[in-house]
Each structure stands twice: as C-alpha cells, then as structure tokens.
Amino acid sequence: MSTVLLHVASVSKSFGGVEANRDISLTVNEGSIVGLIGPNGSGKTTLFNSIVGYHPVDTGSIRFQNKEITRLLVPDIARLGLLRTFQQTRIYGKMSCIQNMQISMPLEEHTLRSVFKALPKKDMQEIEDMLAFVGLHSKRHLLAGDLSFGQQKLLEFAMALIAGPKLLLLDEPTAGINPTLINGLIDRLKVANQELGITLLIIEHNMRVMMNITDHIYCLAHGTLLAEGSPEDIQNNQTVIDAYLGAH
Amino acid sequence: MFDNFMILFDAPVFSIDLLVNGMLIGAIFVLAAYGMALVWGVMNIINVAQGEFVMLGGYVTLVVVKLGLNPLFGIPISALVLYAIGWLMYRSVIYRVVDRDVFTSLLATFGISILLAQLTNQVFGANVQTIDTGLGTWYFMNGDVTVAIIKVIAFVLAVFLGLVLWLFLKKSRTGQAIRATSQNPRAARILGIDTHRIYATTYSVSAALCGAAGSLVVMAWAVHPYIGLPYTVRSFMVVIIAGLGNLPGVIMAGLGLGVAENFAGFILGTEFQIAFVFLLMIAVLVWRNFALRRQRKYLK
Amino acid sequence: MKIYHYIILLLALAAPFLLPDYRTQLAFLWVMIILALSWDILGGQMGYNSFGNIIFFGIGMYTCAVFQRDAGLSYYPALLLGMGLGGIVAMLSAVILGNALLGMRGHYFSIGTLGLSIAAGELAGGWDFIGAGSGMTTPMFPGALGDRDIFFYFLFFAWTLVTFITLRWLYRSRFGLAINAIRDNEDKAEAMGIYTTRYKVVAWIISALFLGVIGGGAGNIIGFIDPKEVAFSGSTFGVWMILMAITGGKGTLWGPVIGATVFHITQELFWTLLLGWQRVALGLLIVLIVLFFPEGILGWLRQRYPQRFAANSIKPDQAS
Numbered sequence: 001m002s003t004v005l006l007h008v009a010s011v012s013k014s015f016g017g018v019e020a021n022r023d024i025s026l027t028v029n030e031g032s033i034v035g036l037i038g039p040n041g042s043g044k045t046t047l048f049n050s051i052v053g054y055h056p057v058d059t060g061s062i063r064f065q066n067k068e069i070t071r072l073l074v075p076d077i078a079r080l081g082l083l084r085t086f087q088q089t090r091i092y093g094k095m096s097c098i099q100n101m102q103i104s105m106p107l108e109e110h111t112l113r114s115v116f117k118a119l120p121k122k123d124m125q126e127i128e129d130m131l132a133f134v135g136l137h138s139k140r141h142l143l144a145g146d147l148s149f150g151q152q153k154l155l156e157f158a159m160a161l162i163a164g165p166k167l168l169l170l171d172e173p174t175a176g177i178n179p180t181l182i183n184g185l186i187d188r189l190k191v192a193n194q195e196l197g198i199t200l201l202i203i204e205h206n207m208r209v210m211m212n213i214t215d216h217i218y219c220l221a222h223g224t225l226l227a228e229g230s231p232e233d234i235q236n237n238q239t240v241i242d243a244y245l246g247a248h
Numbered sequence: 249m250f251d252n253f254m255i256l257f258d259a260p261v262f263s264i265d266l267l268v269n270g271m272l273i274g275a276i277f278v279l280a281a282y283g284m285a286l287v288w289g290v291m292n293i294i295n296v297a298q299g300e301f302v303m304l305g306g307y308v309t310l311v312v313v314k315l316g317l318n319p320l321f322g323i324p325i326s327a328l329v330l331y332a333i334g335w336l337m338y339r340s341v342i343y344r345v346v347d348r349d350v351f352t353s354l355l356a357t358f359g360i361s362i363l364l365a366q367l368t369n370q371v372f373g374a375n376v377q378t379i380d381t382g383l384g385t386w387y388f389m390n391g392d393v394t395v396a397i398i399k400v401i402a403f404v405l406a407v408f409l410g411l412v413l414w415l416f417l418k419k420s421r422t423g424q425a426i427r428a429t430s431q432n433p434r435a436a437r438i439l440g441i442d443t444h445r446i447y448a449t450t451y452s453v454s455a456a457l458c459g460a461a462g463s464l465v466v467m468a469w470a471v472h473p474y475i476g477l478p479y480t481v482r483s484f485m486v487v488i489i490a491g492l493g494n495l496p497g498v499i500m501a502g503l504g505l506g507v508a509e510n511f512a513g514f515i516l517g518t519e520f521q522i523a524f525v526f527l528l529m530i531a532v533l534v535w536r537n538f539a540l541r542r543q544r545k546y547l548k
Numbered sequence: 549m550k551i552y553h554y555i556i557l558l559l560a561l562a563a564p565f566l567l568p569d570y571r572t573q574l575a576f577l578w579v580m581i582i583l584a585l586s587w588d589i590l591g592g593q594m595g596y597n598s599f600g601n602i603i604f605f606g607i608g609m610y611t612c613a614v615f616q617r618d619a620g621l622s623y624y625p626a627l628l629l630g631m632g633l634g635g636i637v638a639m640l641s642a643v644i645l646g647n648a649l650l651g652m653r654g655h656y657f658s659i660g661t662l663g664l665s666i667a668a669g670e671l672a673g674g675w676d677f678i679g680a681g682s683g684m685t686t687p688m689f690p691g692a693l694g695d696r697d698i699f700f701y702f703l704f705f706a707w708t709l710v711t712f713i714t715l716r717w718l719y720r721s722r723f724g725l726a727i728n729a730i731r732d733n734e735d736k737a738e739a740m741g742i743y744t745t746r747y748k749v750v751a752w753i754i755s756a757l758f759l760g761v762i763g764g765g766a767g768n769i770i771g772f773i774d775p776k777e778v779a780f781s782g783s784t785f786g787v788w789m790i791l792m793a794i795t796g797g798k799g800t801l802w803g804p805v806i807g808a809t810v811f812h813i814t815q816e817l818f819w820t821l822l823l824g825w826q827r828v829a830l831g832l833l834i835v836l837i838v839l840f841f842p843e844g845i846l847g848w849l850r851q852r853y854p855q856r857f858a859a860n861s862i863k864p865d866q867a868s
Contacts (some may be wrong), residue, residue: 052739078741090739092732094799095725103725104740116721145732163740294655296662344839350655351597355790355838358599358662362787363831370828481663488656523670526663533660534648541651 004066005030005167005199006051006082011060013043013050020046022223023060028167033193033200035210037234038220039244044203045087047220048169052084053077064167081166085173087203089152093145097136097155100144101127104159127162134158134188150177154185161192168192170202174209186212211235219243252515261392266510272399273469274506275406276302278499279461280479281486282410283454289492290430290450291346296357297337299479300364301455305330305462306471307368310377319379323405323463330459334452346447361476369473378470402464409460413453414495426450478525485529488536564701571697572769573816578704579766580812582711583785584792584804586758589751591790592798593719595731596654596748600661602786603668604759605766606779607641608634610672612764613684613773623690631764638760639753646749653734662782669780683774686767700769704762711758716801718754727751731799787830794837797846806845 006028013021020043028034036044050057053074062070069077092100105123107114131137134154139147144155153176160168173189174182186209192198193213204210210217210231217234219227221243227234234240255262284298308329309322341360345353383397417423429436429446437443458479465471486505490497508528513521564571583605590596612630619626649660673681689696718724726747729737737744767773777784788811796807819826837844843851 054739074738075741075743078739083741084739086736086739090733090736092729092736094732095728099725099728103722103729103737103742106741107722115723115726116718118717118720119722119725159740294659296659341835341839351595351658352838352842354597354655354658355794356835359831359834359838361831362783363828363835366783366825366827366831370825477662477666481659481666484659517674519674520670523667523674526667526670529663530649530660530667533652533656537652537656 003030004028005064006201007063008047008051009061009063011047011050011062012058013046013055014058019223021050021057024220024223024225025060026218026225026228028199028201030166030199031193031197032215033189033202033213035214035217035231036201036203036220037205037207037210037217037240038226042220042243043223044220045171046223048084048171048203051077051169052082078163081164082169083160083163083165083167084169085153085156085160085171087171087175089149089156091144091147091152091156091159093143095144097131097140097142097144097147098124098127100155100159101130101162104163106164130158130162133161133191135184150181153177157188161196161198164196165198167199167201170200170204172203172205174204174206182206182209185209189213207235252517262514263511265393266514267507268393268395269399270507270510271503272395272403272506273510274503275403276461276465276468277479277482277486277505278502279406279409280458281483281490281498281502282413282495283457283461284480284483285487285490285492285498286413286426286450286454286457288487290426291342291447292350293342293346293353293357294350294484295451295454296354296480297360297364297476298454298458298483299476299481300361300368301330301334301458301476302462302465302479303368303471303473303476304333304364305459306377306466306475307372307462308459309463309466310372310379310471313379319381319467322379322467323460326459326463327456328459330462331452331456333459334455335448337455338448338451342451343444343447361480365473365476372473374473376470376472377466379467381467396468399468402468405464406461409457410495410499413457416453422446422449478522481526481529485525485532489532560705564698568694570816571694571701573812575697575701575704575769576766577809577812578701578708579762579769580788580792580808581708581805582704582758582762583789584796584808585708585711585715586755587789588793588798588800588804589715589727589755590748592793592800592803593724593731594727594748594751596650597658597790598661598752599658599782599786599790600663600665600668601755601759601789602780602782603645603661603665604638604642604756605763605785606668606672606775606781607638608760608763609767609773609779610634610678610684611637611760613686613767614678616687616768617684623687626687627764627768631761634764635757635761638756638763642753642756643749646752647745650748650752651745665780665782665786669776669782672775672780678775679773681775683772683778684767685772686770689768700765704765704769707758707762707765712801712805714754714758719801723747723750728799783827783830787834791830791834791837793844794842795844797844797848797850800844800846803844803846810845 004027008024008026011021011024012019024047036047038044049055051062053069053072057070061068064080064082067080069080092103102119102123105127128137128140131140134157136151136154136158139151144152147155153173157173174185177185189200190213193200202214214231217229217231218225219234219240226243227237227240229237280298280302283301284295287293287295305326308326309319312322312325313319337360341356345356381398386395386397388395417427425436425441425446426449429441429443433443462471482505486498486501489501509521509525512524516524563574567574587598587601590598611634615630615633616626619629621629645664649657652660672678678684726737726742729742730744730747734744770778773779792807792811793804794807795811796805797803822829841848
C-alpha cells in the first residue's frame, strides 16, 4: 500500500514580492493520513490552494494519480476526486442541510438528463446516514446558514465525504469546534480513512490530533519545507520546536 | 459611415478637432469617474446614481442662471447643492445599505437613479437644455479646428478640482480618515474614527464633485434628464480600466474615452454615440474578465 | 396538485368572462408574471441580478414582428411561428451574451447587463430594417375586437402555465440546486466540481426562451413596437420585472407570481391617479422595497409562519 496518490514537486508561488511557497515537495501515499503543520503564515493554505487549482503556481508540478493537474481548473480537479474543505467554512447558507448534501452527491453520469430529472430518491438514505454519521441528523431540515460554526464545519465535512473523493484536503478541521467534540471528530476522520478509503491531507494546529491520527507529517515555515517525518520525529525535532516557539 | 471615415484621411485636420474636443469632454468623465472611484473604494458601493448627480448639477446651474446670476457662479452653487443632496441621500438611504451585500446597494442606488432622473423629467421637462455663456470660440487652422472657450475653462477647472480633491485626500485630517476607512473600516472604527460620518462625507464630496462637473456640462455641452446613466456607465468604465486608487490611470482612461467617443460619434453618426459608449463598456468588461481568466488558468 | 392549484386554475379560466371589460389588462397580467418569473431564475435563484433581461423580451418582439411582416403567412401561423422564432433567437443571443458576460461575478454582471439593454434600445432605434426610431406596427387581428383579447388571454395563459410548470420542475432538479449553490457560494460550488459557468449560461438561456416567446406576443397585443419605450424599455418592463420579483419574494417559485399580480393590479387601479408621476413613484418604490422589504411578500410570510409557508421549493425531498 504505498502507491503515490499526490505528488507535489518543487512548487513555488509568490504574491507580488511575497514568496508564500518556495520549492515545496511532498508526497501523499494512497490510504494514508498526512499532516501539514507550521506557524501561521507559513504557506499551508497557499499550498492547498495551489493543489486544488485555485491559483496557478509559478514553478513546479503537481501530479494526482500520476496525472499532471498543475494547469487544470478548480472543477476539473475536483471531479478527479481531489476535494478540499475551507478554513473559513463554506457551505450553501440558504439551502437546507439535505440540499447541501444533495448537490454534493456525485452524478453517476454527466448527462443533461441526469441534471434536469427529479432528484433521485434512492440517494436520501445515504444522505441521512452521512448526516447521522457527523451528528447532524436532527438538524437536516434546517438552513445551513442557521447552524453554529462548528456544525457548519461538520456539514462541510459531510458534504466532502458524500462526494466520494479519493483525496480530501482538510484545512483546520478542529478549529472552532467545541473541545469535547474533538475526540469524536478524530474518530470520524479515522473512519473516513479506514472504512471509506479516503486519503487525508490535514492542516491542523492541534498537535494532540496530529499525533493521534497521522502517519506522516510535513512542517512548513516561512514558505519552505522545514522538516518531515513520523509524528514522533517531528515532535522531537528541534528546528520544528524553534519554528513554533519563535526561536531563531 | 464609411464616407465620414474617409474624410478623416482626406482632411486630417478634422482629426485634430475631434482629438482636442474629445480630450476636453474627457476631463468631465475624469471628474465623474473620480467621484465614483471614491465611493466605490471607500464604501464598496457601486453608485448607479453617480451620473444623476452630474445631471442634477447641470439643472442647478440652469436654475442659477434663471435667477439672473452669472453661469460661472453655478459651479460652486451646484457643488454645494449636490453636497447637500448627497448628504441627504446618505442619511436616508445609503447608510442602510453600506454594510449589506453589494446587490442591495446596487439595487438601491439604481432606484435612486430612476427616481432622480424621472423627478427631473417631471419638474424640468424632457427637453435638451444648455446655457450660452457668451464666451465665444477660438478658431485654429483656418477655422477647421474650433474650440469653445468655455470648454477650455471646463477642462482647466476639472483638472483643478481633481487636484484639490487629491490634495484633500492626501493632506487633510478628514482625507486621511477617509483613506484609513477605505483600507479597513473595522480598524478605523476601533481607532475612534466615526466611519458613518466619514461615509457621509465621502458620499457628499463625490456628489459635489459630480455637481460641479454637471455645471460645466450644461455650459459647455447640454443636459437632459436622461444623461445620467451614460455618465454612470462612463465612470464605471474608466474605473475598471484604470483600477481603483490609480489617479493617473483614471485621467488617461477618462481622456481616452472622451477622444474615442468623439471619433466614434463622427464616424458612426451621433445617433450611435450612446450605443457606442455602452457597447464599449461591455467590451472592456469582457476583455478585463478574459485577462483575469487567463491568469487563473495558465501559469505566468 | 393541491386544492389551491385548482382554485387558481379555475379563476384563471373564468377571469376573462367574469371581468369582460378588463380582458386586455388580464392578458397583460400573464406577460407580467412571465417577466417576473424569468427574471427570478437568475436574480432570485442564482443570485445574479440582471438589469438587462429586457433585451430578450425586445429581441423576441422584433423577431416575431419581422417574421409576421416578411414571411407572407396568414395571421395565426405567422404569429405562432413568429413567437417561437422569437424564443429561439432570444436563446441564441443568450448563448453568445452569456458566454461573454456570465464569467463575471455579481455586480460587474449587473452593470454589464444594464449597459447591454440600453445599447440594444439605441441600436434598434437606428436600424432601418426594423423601422429605426419610428418603430414597427404589428398586423391587425383578423377577427372581432372582443375575440382578439380572449385569444391573447388564453395564448398568454398557456405560455405562463408552460413557464411555471417548467420552472417548478427545474427548481426541483439537480439544476435548481446547482444554481442555488451558485447563489450561496460560487467558489464552493466550483471547488465541489460544479461547472458553474455552464449552469449560469443555461439558466440565462432558459430565461431568454420564456421572455423571447412572450415578447413576440406582447408586441402584438400592444400593436406598436417602439425601440426604447416598448421593446427595450428599461424604464418600464425592464425595471418592473425586478420590482415584481422582489416584491413577491425573490428566490421562490410563487413569489414572482404573487408580486406580479399585486403590482399589476395596483398599477391598473392606482397608477393613473399619479398623473405622470408613475416613473418617479417607481424609483421610490424600488428604494423602499430594497431597504425595508427585501424578503418580499412570500419571504415575509415564511418568516412569520414558517410551518405554513415553507414551500416545497425549499425542501424538495418532502415534495411529491
């Protein structure tokens, strides 16, 4: 089980004069859970944006399932099975939770007919199960915009899961979530990885979560790759500790 | 249409006439665009009623002349009256939409635009009106190039007003507060700037600027109740070509638009001049959008 | 079908016989409803406020009139084919314009469409083939005057039914959810793999079809096509459609219908009392509604009585 799913090779990205990412390479193996850590402003979200095609990279290449995706557009990449969630949660606020899930269901075939026909009833069971899985079943008829921030985060997670991605990029999944619910979220991430077979690449500041679930961690600082290794290695790596605590 | 095009080759001197007069009216576009950019940049509102302020400025000057005053007095009076109207608009409508989504403000200012245009139509009638300042005309090159003196005055005043506003924003206390608010309204509020007062000032100053511009328009050209929307669209176009906060760009784009419009009016016939303005705006939008799409799609 | 559907249907069928003096106005009610419904596809459901949808109304009107003038057919086939052709030409325009304009977001699109509708009126006013500034006259109705109104009433009613039922079906399909998603968060929709531009263009094409067809009919019931005052009349129909949709409640299926009905009745009853100040009142009305009543009648009812008015367009899973 060490097929490479995502391969980022020497990616650089600048905004004006600011180098947000410089020569970053990382690899995500199929079936793994990989963590991406680093102090605020170290370029983690920029890297996510580059991977999903939100903005073009300056140099370097990104391959997903051995397919060059560097130049593809956002929806094309999403349809290959590479999805992301947002740090500032994005859901469809004026639609009910169920509608949010319905539009996230992948189409079996992309024909005009399937777009214009009535929504298939058979999807409902799957949607309700998924909402129950993240603990939103009782809220399913509410407008997504009326949910609390943490609930919206869970909804966005459920939307990503039901879309059936091969690789899911999660941008700070536990930020803003009630600490007592974090253990539940860790379990759900594990279930998503093991039972649904979704490979995960996670940005997270909560080290307890990262140590608990990841197989491998990359650490960014000032736009460059500072260190990589197993959670234990990273935990004991002096440069990583310095970067986080601000030593020079 | 083709004949007119050939005239420009046979008698190049006409081109100079079109060029000079185009730049003169372009100065008015620069003023209106500056007003729009101010409101847009500071309040994040695209003020569809911007052109109506220009139109109203013209009508205020008409009233001033009817009262027996020299039309040149119309310029400061129009600016003052429009400042007051802008302030009223802000206090009654705009402050309710300034923090809401851009559609709400767009629709609300669209409503104001209709309201002002139709109100003017009811009060003053739909006729084209102008003021003869009696200042005469300069003739150059055996009379092939004619420049009304009032147009030159309008140009000079437009440049002057633009400079005054630019200095006001750069140097004055209020101007600094306006710039701070445009960059980050929340931070400005925390630092003790009364942002609603700043917004009111911004909106009123922008209206006053357009009022002065309108006063120049009625003297050098003409006004009727429905010239507002074309001015809004011209301002919008100038701002999207130049970008927000780019004063040299606004000047270049405004003058360029004046020239382009004058040539188009000559070649296509004046009945298509307004259509040209609107189609040009769409072309500019599509071109800008295309450029942005390329940026997202391809690597640089 | 629910009981109120039958009641409305029955009322619609009986109206021209109950109120024989108002047949023209009643026929025009359907035009207004279609204007509001088709604006709401983009403005309400997709969150793209178009200020220029009137362009498709005008295109349909001119296409139909030119076809009637030049095709050499007798009245009825010329009218019906002309209306159909009007819809097709409007759709084709929407394909071209949509690809050019709908790549832009929100307010750029709004201003762009505003410019488009005015440019269309100016161009039509200078084009001799369609009568330029002096406009076009549509052919005389061959039958009696009373029959004419009945004919147009039921013709427009039929097209309104087609429009309404089509939209009802669309809003319950994946298409409806997709354009709602675009309204709520277009970036998210793209990130989830939805080709948003395609959906946006298709939505505009559908809107153009309904407008183009009814434009052809409306030109005939008015009898005279003026480029700026009838066909591309930004200051009347063009603004009305926005106002009606918002008044009734944008983003809902019934909202535009309710809004158009309320507006049309109000207009017919009270508008003449304003003695020429109608258009001033229109501007004021837009400002007031946007400021104080942005949710519209249906939106307000929904907030007041969520149980009774949470319409099935919000919960397609519960609709049958």
